[in-house]
Amino acid sequence: MRVSLKTVLTLTTLFFISACGADDAADSMWRKLPLNNTVLLTLPHGKVVIELAPQFSPKNTAQFSKLTQQGFYDGTKFYRVIDGFVAQAGPKDGSKKDLSVPILAMEADFKVAKDWAYTPVQQQGLFAQQTGFKDGFAIAYQQGKSPNSGKAWLTHCPGTIAMARNNAADSASSHFYIVIGQAPRYLDRIMTIYGRVVHGMQHVQAIQRTAVIEGEYAVDHRDFTEIVSMQLMSDVAKAEQIHIEVENTESKAFAERLVKRRNRDSAFFYNKPPPVLDVCQIPIRSRIVK
Amino acid sequence: MRVSLKTVLTLTTLFFISACGADDAADSMWRKLPLNNTVLLTLPHGKVVIELAPQFSPKNTAQFSKLTQQGFYDGTKFYRVIDGFVAQAGPKDGSKKDLSVPILAMEADFKVAKDWAYTPVQQQGLFAQQTGFKDGFAIAYQQGKSPNSGKAWLTHCPGTIAMARNNAADSASSHFYIVIGQAPRYLDRIMTIYGRVVHGMQHVQAIQRTAVIEGEYAVDHRDFTEIVSMQLMSDVAKAEQIHIEVENTESKAFAERLVKRRNRDSAFFYNKPPPVLDVCQIPIRSRIVK
Numbered sequence: 001m002r003v004s005l006k007t008v009l010t011l012t013t014l015f016f017i018s019a020c021g022a023d024d025a026a027d028s029m030w031r032k033l034p035l036n037n038t039v040l041l042t043l044p045h046g047k048v049v050i051e052l053a054p055q056f057s058p059k060n061t062a063q064f065s066k067l068t069q070q071g072f073y074d075g076t077k078f079y080r081v082i083d084g085f086v087a088q089a090g091p092k093d094g095s096k097k098d099l100s101v102p103i104l105a106m107e108a109d110f111k112v113a114k115d116w117a118y119t120p121v122q123q124q125g126l127f128a129q130q131t132g133f134k135d136g137f138a139i140a141y142q143q144g145k146s147p148n149s150g151k152a153w154l155t156h157c158p159g160t161i162a163m164a165r166n167n168a169a170d171s172a173s174s175h176f177y178i179v180i181g182q183a184p185r186y187l188d189r190i191m192t193i194y195g196r197v198v199h200g201m202q203h204v205q206a207i208q209r210t211a212v213i214e215g216e217y218a219v220d221h222r223d224f225t226e227i228v229s230m231q232l233m234s235d236v237a238k239a240e241q242i243h244i245e246v247e248n249t250e251s252k253a254f255a256e257r258l259v260k261r262r263n264r265d266s267a268f269f270y271n272k273p274p275p276v277l278d279v280c281q282i283p284i285r286s287r288i289v290k
Numbered sequence: 291m292r293v294s295l296k297t298v299l300t301l302t303t304l305f306f307i308s309a310c311g312a313d314d315a316a317d318s319m320w321r322k323l324p325l326n327n328t329v330l331l332t333l334p335h336g337k338v339v340i341e342l343a344p345q346f347s348p349k350n351t352a353q354f355s356k357l358t359q360q361g362f363y364d365g366t367k368f369y370r371v372i373d374g375f376v377a378q379a380g381p382k383d384g385s386k387k388d389l390s391v392p393i394l395a396m397e398a399d400f401k402v403a404k405d406w407a408y409t410p411v412q413q414q415g416l417f418a419q420q421t422g423f424k425d426g427f428a429i430a431y432q433q434g435k436s437p438n439s440g441k442a443w444l445t446h447c448p449g450t451i452a453m454a455r456n457n458a459a460d461s462a463s464s465h466f467y468i469v470i471g472q473a474p475r476y477l478d479r480i481m482t483i484y485g486r487v488v489h490g491m492q493h494v495q496a497i498q499r500t501a502v503i504e505g506e507y508a509v510d511h512r513d514f515t516e517i518v519s520m521q522l523m524s525d526v527a528k529a530e531q532i533h534i535e536v537e538n539t540e541s542k543a544f545a546e547r548l549v550k551r552r553n554r555d556s557a558f559f560y561n562k563p564p565p566v567l568d569v570c571q572i573p574i575r576s577r578i579v580k
Contacts, residue, residue, distance in 0.1 A: 083492045084448055084573060108561075126415060126566040158374055158472050167557045180495075182448050182571045183472055186554065186563040199503065202373045205470075205495040213489065215578030264476065267457045271398075273476040276416040281472040283374055288505030 029253040030245040031136065032289070033198065035234035039068060040242065042228040046203030049233070049244055050161055050195045053137060056154055057107040057194040060163050060172065064194060065232060067101065067174055073230035081225070082211040084182060087204060088164055089227060090175030101173040104163065107192045109153035112141070116150065119249050121258065121279045127185040131155065131279035133249035137196060138279045140188060154193035157183050157280035159204070161195040178204050183280040198246055198286045243290035258282070319543040320535040321426065322579070323488065325524035329358060330532065332518040336493030339523070339534055340451055340485045343427060346444055347397040347484040350453050350462065354484060355522060357391065357464055363520035371515070372501040374472060377494060378454055379517060380465030391463040394453065397482045399443035402431070406440065409539050411548065411569045417475040421445065421569035423539035427486060428569045430478060444483035446474050447570035449494070451485040468494050473570040488536055488576045533580035548572070 033051055041048040054061040067073065073089070080088040091097040118134040118141065125131055128140030134152070138160075141152045154160070160179045163172035172192060197204060207225040212218060233241055247254055261282065262275050323341055331338040344351040357363065363379070370378035381387040408424040408431065415421055418430030428447045433440050444450070450469045453462035462482060487494060497515040502508060523531055537544055551572065552565050 083495070122416070124416075126412070126568075127564055167560070169560045182568065184571060185568065186566075186571075188563065190559060190561050190563070202499045205373070209492045213576050213578065215580075269480060270457070270459045271480050273478065273480065274417055276476075278416075278472065278475065281474060281476075286503050288503065290505075 028248055029251050030287070031248040033233075033244045033246060035241065035243075036232055038198075038233040038244065039065075039195070040229075040231045040233050040236050040240075041200075042230075043203050043207070043225060044228060045206055045225075046200055047242065048200035048203050049198050049242055051136065051198045051244075051246070052195045053135075053154065053193070055135065056110065056137065057192050060104055060107055060192045060194045063102065063104055063174075064163075064176070068230045068232055069235060071229070072097075072101075072174065073227050075226060077221075077224040077226050078207050079210060079221070079224055080177075081180075081207050081209045083180070083209050085180065085184065086177040087180050087207045087225075088175060088177035090164065098174070103170060104172045104192070106165075106169045106172070106190075107194075108169075108189045109151045112150045112152045114148045114150070116152070117250075118152070119255060119258070121282065122277050125279075127188060128155070133254075133279070133282075133284075136198075136246050136249050136284055137193075138282075140279075153189050155183070155279060156185055156187045156191070156193065157196075159197035159201050160193050161197065162187075162191045162193040165191065180205055180207075183278075185280075198244055198284075199242065199288070241290070242288060245287050245289050247285040249284065318538055319541050320577070321538040323523075323534045323536060325531065325533075326522055328488075328523040328534065329355075329485070330519075330521050330523050330526050330530075331490075332520075333493050333497070333515060334518055335496055335515075337490050337532065338487060338493050339489035339532055341426065341488045341534075341536070342485045343425075343444065343483070345425065346400065346427065347482050350394055350397050350482045350484045353392065353394055353464075354453075354466070358520045359522055359525060361519070362387075362391075362464065363517050365516060367511075367514040367516050368497050369500060369511070369514055370467075371470075371497050371499045373470070373499050375470065375474065376467040377470050377497045377515075378465065378467035380454065388464070393460060394462045394482070396455075396459045396462070396480075397484075398459075398479045399441045402440045402442045404438045404440070406442070407540075408442070409545060409548070411572065412567050415569075417478060418445070423544075423569070423572075423574075426488075426536050426539050426574055428572075430569075443479050445569060446477045446481070446483065447486075448473065449487035449491050450483050451487065452477075452481045452483040455481070470495055470497075473568075475570075488534055488574075489532065489578070531580070532578060535577050535579050537575040539574065 037052050039050040052061045076091050078087050078089045118132040120132040122131045130141040138155045138157045139152050140155050143150050158179050164175035164177050165172040210219050262277050327342050329340040342351045366381050368377050368379045408422040410422040412421045420431040428445045429442050430445050431442045448469050454465035454467050455462040500509050552567050
């Protein structure tokens with residue numbers, strides 16, 4: 001299905017409305033990550049930086065931050081790593097350490113006010129009425145029956161970090177996974193996403209896979225990738241801190257980039273693709289500022 | 291947008307029609323890859339197996355196979371590796387080796403007969419009227435204006451291998467890329483896909499990234515990941531051959547698995563996701579048989 005020109009024009013207009021409707025942040029192309037809202041995950045083969053999302057998943061973020069500050073994750077392993085899907089870590093299932101952590105309630109989506117502002121990306125996707133970005137996070141939005149009953153949620157894009165759980169909705173505690181493959185959007189709204197990788201995703205991609213194909217030797221648990229340490233960046237020794245700025249998805253510059261990305265005006269596109277955007281296929285830039 | 295129950299039922303029916311309409315292959319859950327249609331890509335850190343697609347892109351596959359048999363790719367490097375996007379390799383641009391290879395015509399899509407059979411996955415996606423599988427490859431299909439003028443094409447899913455090119459449609463020769471991130475579907479129909487990784491994708495994911503974020507040290511070209519060797523599996527010494535079977539996407543078992551995957555009947559799904567499937571988010575199983 002090709003999206004009609006009308007839809008594209010509507011979206012183009014929306015971008016600018018959104019950009020204009022945002023606050024002063026719209027003037028700045030970059031947004032600095034607060035150190036106490038940023039996590040340094042040190043793997044044996046590289047450093048990974050994660051931005052937390054307390055504004056979307058306050059309770060899960062708070063528990064993850066607290067555990068991180070206690071050194072809870074240091075020495076735990078990525079015990080379920082499936083290529084193209086997720087890398088999952090946590091303490092040994094059913095261990096004293098595992099059972100010591102309080103169970104969390106699901107924070108899968110949230111009600112939003114009628115005037116809730118975000119940067120729209122795509123209408124009428126298969127998984128959501130609308131996708132977009134808010135504070136650098138890929139989101140989806142669904143209008144409710146009454147005019148003021150919209151809901152939004154963080155979507156499962158590559159690099160997303162979320163709480164793992166058992167079958168019950170409210171059964172997460174400390175185990176988490178990072179998406180390392182094609183967005184498993186079918187997990188949207190039934191898992192609590194609370195952050196995203198903003199630096200070092202290639203090191204997450206290099207985590208030892210634990211699920212092997214039939215006919216291969218099984219991976220020994222001693223070869224599982226270990227978390228050397230997980231720290232809030234604000235707790236890291238100053239000389240070792242990584243200061244990151246990410247693209248401000250509320251900025252005019254970003255909205256303009258989306259329009260360009262949709263239109264594909266480069267000569268490379270000798271045949272134009274459909275003017276649509278997959279919210280999980282839009283790289284959000286980041287840079288080290290120190 | 292939720293797909294209506296009617297659509298789901300229609301698709302469910304289609305699965306079985308397709309499975310029944312296929313040939314004897316439908317009885318077998320596994321399909322053995324012919325060794326002369328399979329490539330062994332040896333990286334410094336692991337072995338990767340690629341299935342070629344001569345039935346879809348005969349000329350590009352033939353040239354790639356010929357170059358492979360000549361040892362053309364041995365010692366070349368992955369010089370453009372962007373996390374979440376592609377890992378691209380080939381000889382030095384403009385070098386004698388580079389210029390020695392004939393230019394290829396694009397094989398981006400192909401006409402199909404009215405009775406062309408494939409295993410349907412999803413209708414009314416944003417990038418195509420219909421997606422599905424054919425011979426293990428993710429495909430998309432678009433009905434033409436006249437009843438017998440449908441077109442199909444291979445889609446850019448993770449693990450896809452395609453010819454790189456310059457701006458002109460017919461400008462590919464030997465450079466290729468493997469998709470390592472969220473499906474860049476906007477490249478569909480303007481690039482020649484001619485294979486897919488069926489084993490060792492984690493080693494492709496571990497290729498040294500060459501594009502770095504701002505503020506990082508640039509990657510020295512001496513650190514680029516080298517292709518130790520690229521060989522047709524039929525040319526590999528017998529003891530070193532890897533025999534692979536892949537899931538037969540024309541089988542009844544596969545069609546049933548698609549239905550289950552769409553329905554998400556497990557207790558884990560305490561809230562059911564929309565009954566839709568992303569053709570690039572369906573792992574096609576493979577196994578080593580020797």
